[in-house]
Amino acid sequence: MIAAPDGTGLVFEDDIAVVVMEGNPVNPGHAVVVPRVHADGLEDLDEEVGAHMWLLAQRLARALRRSGLRCEGVNILVPDGEAALQEVFHAHIHVFPRFEGDNVVMDADCEPREPRLLHKEAWALREAMKPLFPAG
Secondary structure, X not given: OEOOOOOOOEEEEOOOEEEEEEOOOOOOOOEEEEEOOOOOOHHHOOHHHHHHHHHHHHHHHHHHHHOOOOXXXXXXXXXXXXXXXOOXXXXXXXXXXXXXXXXXXXXXXXXXXXXXXXHHHHHHHHHHHHHHOOOO
């Protein structure tokens, strides 16, 4: 859920994006950067808009540390796709403060990857990125 339509949760706005308070925050100060132009996810997002959103997220993280709200660290989360827990299918970036004892759980059972598998996966990504950077 994002901020109330009456603007009470509006933090910042410009011609490209808005920053609003998250209606169901992880911690006090949790805000969301949302582009004005619709894009379901990162694949559909204009790169210049995405870069601007990242700039706003970075400045929001800085502001959280200076705000007086409890903030010993910051997480930035970009849910992109249902498997990545995206619930609102409009590109957005969550920025939320963290502090010792906040009871937020972000858990993954990561295992070391074999070098040959890393090499194979790197090759697949290199090949997939080639058309995204046409020779010019």
